Every structure is written in C-alpha cells, then in structure tokens.
Amino acid sequence: MSYIPVSRRTIRRHRESERSTRRLVVALSAAAAVAWLLSVTLSAAVHADTLVHNLAVVLHVLFLVVAFGAIILVDWHGLLWLVGRRDLSEILRLDGAATPLIWGGLAGMLATGVFLNPHLSNPMTDVKLAAVLVLSLNGIMLIPLMRRLARLPSEASFEDLTAGQRTHLVLCMIISQACWWTAIIIGFINAES
Template sequence: MPRSPRLTTATADVASVPASGPPLTPQLTPAWLLAAVGLLATAFIAGACWTAGHVHADGSLQTVARFLHLAFLTVSFGSVLAVDWFAVLWLTGRRPLSVVLDTACALQTPIWAGLGGLVVTGLFLRPDLGSTLTLVKLGLVVAVTLNGLWAHRLGQLLDGFRDSAVPRGLLVRSGVAATVSQTGWWGSCLIGFLNSQS
C-alpha cells in the first residue's frame, strides 16, 4: 500500500528540525596511540640527529637538500599559519568554529609531511650538534611535534562544540597549543637563519 504524500512530507519536516541538547561526544584517538606516536616521532628525530653526524654530503647534494628543506618548511609552516589564522578569525567572531576545524583537518597531511621532510633533509645540511643553538632548535622541533599531537586531540574535543559555546578551559588549552606552535616554528626559523650566517 503506497504511503500518503502528506505523511511523507510531515516526516521529512520533523527530520529536518535540528535536535537541541548537549554537544555530541566526539570520537577521540586513544591516548595510548597518541603517546606511542609521540615516542616514535621523538625516536625518529633522535635517530636523524645521530645519522646526520655520519652523513658526509658533497656540495651539490647539500644544495638540493637546502632547497628541499626550504620547500618543506614552506609547506608545513604555511599550513600551520593558515590554521592559526582561521583560529584568530574565529576568536574575533569573523569565522565559525567549523571553518577552523575543517581547515585543520584538510591541512593535517601537508603539515605532517612537511615536518617529516624537514627532518629528513636536515640530515644532509651538516647540523652542528655541538652548538647550543642547534640543540635548542632540535628541542623546539620535538616540542612542535608533540604539541601537534596534543592539538590533534584538542581539535577532536572542539569538534563536539561546533554549534554550541566552547568551555573556557578548552579555549585556554587551545590557546596554549597555538602559542607553543608559533613559538616553536618561529624559534626554529630564527635559529636556522642564525646558523646559516655563521
């Protein structure tokens, strides 16, 4: 027996009404998985530092590595700046939170791929591991990496508040993550510039 068009229309109208209630519980990446990725990433950076002391690249290889290093920096840091800029627009009421979250999700791949490329190409640039500035830069790279994993978790938590007010505590943690990110990236760039002048 065919359904009544009136009943079908009424059902569709009810389904289209947004449900009101508490924010949805987001699907979070397990903490143990984030910790494992953080340990692996830190070990990868440490292994790259050890390998850099045993790699003797000639001038042409260093030139190629330096170009790729800058290219990866542009891709990764540029993506981070885009996400943080949209976050500023959201905090000033000029963009909705959904735009920030969608942008961050779309740019995760270039951010992490660029960061990995920076570590790999850095192997061929003869980093002076006896220099305090270089060690500080490596510390900043580790901090940016671990902070990126923390920011991933914060993004998942924020996703549950797309259409509602974000708790102050979550806002503060997000602000801290953004500050660590910008400090780490700009600090690394500054130290890299200073090292290139010596």
C-alpha cells in the same frame, strides 16, 4: 542547565573513543620522538658533499614553506574563530585539509635535515632541534582537543569551550608559533655562519 538523556551505550562509546585517542597520542608522540632522534643521530653520522648538501637545503626550505605556511593559515583562521569572525566548521575543515601538509612538511624537514651537516656542538642548534621536537609533540597534543571540537555544533564559539579547553587551545597556538619562529630564525642564523 538542561538535561540531555544519554544512553549507557553512548557513554561507553565516548569512553572507548577517549581511550583510543589517548593511545593514538602516545603512539604518535613516541613515533615523533623516534623520528626526531633518528634524524639528529643520522645528521651526526652523515657528512654530505656540496651537491647533496645544497639540494638538501633547497628541499628543506621548500618543506619549511609548505609546513609553516599551512600552520600560519590554520593559526590565522583559528584566531579569527577566537574573535568570532569564522565558524568552527570552517576551522575544522581547514585543519583537516592542512594537516597532511603540516606533517608531510615536517617529515620532509626531518629527512632533509640529515644532509644539512648541522653543527650539533653549537648551543643554538640544540635550541633549534629542541624547538622542532616540542612543536611536533605540541601538534600531537592538539589531537584530543580537535576531536572534542569536532563534536561541537558548527556554530559553537570560543566562549562555548570550557576554561581548560580555551587555555589548552591558546597555549598550543602560542607554543606552536614560538617553536616554529625559534627554529626558523636559528636555522637562518646558522646557515649564515
């Protein structure tokens, strides 16, 4: 183990950075929960006519394609990094490019979901809505880890992470995929009924 001297100033900046990241995660989690709650509440109050409903369905699916497509791409490249087929710098760059698509698509789905006339008394709809909330919070919980990964050398591998970081990354990937697929499958099942 090598000793790398670190100044007090560097340590202080790191602590400030960690605190600002925690504050960001709390603020974004609260915002995501409020946006989700607002979407669900408004969807119970708004009863869209056929034209508005059909337009909302088309837009909802387009936003889904954008967000979930970006998630699949990021998770696939992340998996390739896990097995040593991609550099960390590629993953971070792709994640940075995909992040606006993911969050923009998710925001669009929450907005259009208001006009889908969901059956809120259906337990499957409740599961879908819970999955959407969990996947949103899960994405936010990745922020601290992604910031730590950004400080690693570009050639860092999955094995270079601590056991906690590896677990965090893999669990977030599994939770993300499980929630997205749950929401998508239930959404299509509900659309058929």
